[in-house]
Amino acid sequence: MAYKNDSLHVENVALAGLAMQHQTPLFVYSKAAMLSALAAYQRGFAGRKALICYAMKANSSLAVLQLFAQNGCGFDIVSGGELARVLKAGADPRKVIFSGVGKTKTEMRQALDAGIACFNVESIPELDVLNDVALSVGKVAPISLRVNPNVDPKTHPYISTGLKGNKFGIAHEEALVTYRHAASLKGLRVVGIDCHIGSQITEVTPYLDAMDRVLDLVANVEAAGIPIHHIDFGGGLGINYNGDTPPEADALWTQLLAKIDARGFASKQLMIEPGRSLVGNAGVCVTEVLYTKTGSDKNFCIVDAAMNDLPRPAMYQAFHGIVPCKPQPVRPAQEAIYDVVGPVCESGDWLGKDRALNVKSGDLLAVLSTGAYCMAMASNYNTRGRAAEVLVDGDMATLIRVRETAEDQMKMERML
Ligand SMILES: *Cc1c(COP(=O)(O)O)cnc(C)c1O
Numbered sequence: 089m090a091y092k093n094d095s096l097h098v099e100n101v102a103l104a105g106l107a108m109q110h111q112t113p114l115f116v117y118s119k120a121a122m123l124s125a126l127a128a129y130q131r132g133f134a135g136r137k138a139l140i141c142y143a144m145k146a147n148s149s150l151a152v153l154q155l156f157a158q159n160g161c162g163f164d165i166v167s168g169g170e171l172a173r174v175l176k177a178g179a180d181p182r183k184v185i186f187s188g189v190g191k192t193k194t195e196m197r198q199a200l201d202a203g204i205a206c207f208n209v210e211s212i213p214e215l216d217v218l219n220d221v222a223l224s225v226g227k228v229a230p231i232s233l234r235v236n237p238n239v240d241p242k243t244h245p246y247i248s249t250g251l252k253g254n255k256f257g258i259a260h261e262e263a264l265v266t267y268r269h270a271a272s273l274k275g276l277r278v279v280g281i282d283c284h285i286g287s288q289i290t291e292v293t294p295y296l297d298a299m300d301r302v303l304d305l306v307a308n309v310e311a312a313g314i315p316i317h318h319i320d321f322g323g324g325l326g327i328n329y330n331g332d333t334p335p336e337a338d339a340l341w342t343q344l345l346a347k348i349d350a351r352g353f354a355s356k357q358l359m360i361e362p363g364r365s366l367v368g369n370a371g372v373c374v375t376e377v378l379y380t381k382t383g384s385d386k387n388f389c390i391v392d393a394a395m396n397d398l399p400r401p402a403m404y405q406a407f408h409g410i411v412p413c414k415p416q417p418v419r420p421a422q423e424a425i426y427d428v429v430g431p432v433c434e435s436g437d438w439l440g441k442d443r444a445l446n447v448k449s450g451d452l453l454a455v456l457s458t459g460a461y462c463m464a465m466a467s468n469y470n471t472r473g474r475a476a477e478v479l480v481d482g483d484m485a486t487l488i489r490v491r492e493t494a495e496d497q498m499k500m501e502r503m504l
Contacts, residue, residue: 371459394430
């Protein structure tokens, strides 16, 4: 993303032109940015038995899934709906793994039918139910246990998942007895181990600590006579939202692989489940300034995107950069510190606080780093249609989702 001829571009396409053509709010993604994020992981795993499973909950638009499927990715899914999506996008079910703490029997049957690679199981009751479901359809379910390494990923509490107090995973101390139980069930086949310690992790240490804990378990479980074929190390690598400096994927994996090799597990199949780090910085949301409003304490820049389009600030007090699509002429009267807010009837509906902007009605702004957990979390609150999406590839822009209308939103409803 860069300014060219005074106008913000994604690859070779000007955002202002796209906004004119498709209106706002509009998500615009760069294909090159997604593929380059994927390439960092591919470099990290060069020459290894490894499968990169894109955690599609970060951005589950069909065209994005197609792009990753065409470039060799597997997928990490968390629902039957995601399975349906990824199959529609042309994914190979043998490269699909199923995570999540609350899989239903229907979802289990659906995934067994599709022939997915692995169920990442999070509790003994889930093991028992999956065993019953598999036996009832005459199949054997490949499973791994999601273990909880109890390390602090030093991220937002809502997206920290590997600590003892989290709802996720099987406690480290319980792992061996749970593996023994799994191995005793006829409808299950133990294939791996997995963990996922959180999201937007910007330090290497939590990963190294978690890796040590997981490898300890691999040794213990194998010593108990249960072979572990793959080690799935989850996702969670952070991106730069506001000067964050996460490690590069390949640099991180150089360190993790050294640990795996040093402990004698070099021959294991490796899996990872990155979401945000593959798509987050590949997307922007273009929004139009509707009004500026001078309050007694604050100035507000009211834009046409809102918390229903971009839920991260309201949900996690998250920061997104906000920049003009065209550098504005100097307009001293408009230059001020603004809270950038949407039209939704909630004080929580803000996109950015205390931003220095020089704006007037009709200007276009780009909300940065909105490729992950934005469109995928969008809602229809206030009966606002979900935004349109465009994928840019060089000079070419493809509309990959049309803007949702009020009619679309009412389609599922029935009048009295
Ligand atoms: C959300 C999630 C991921 C992806 O996390 P990112 O932070 O987006 O990389 C991977 N694995 C599991 C089990 C998840 O729940």
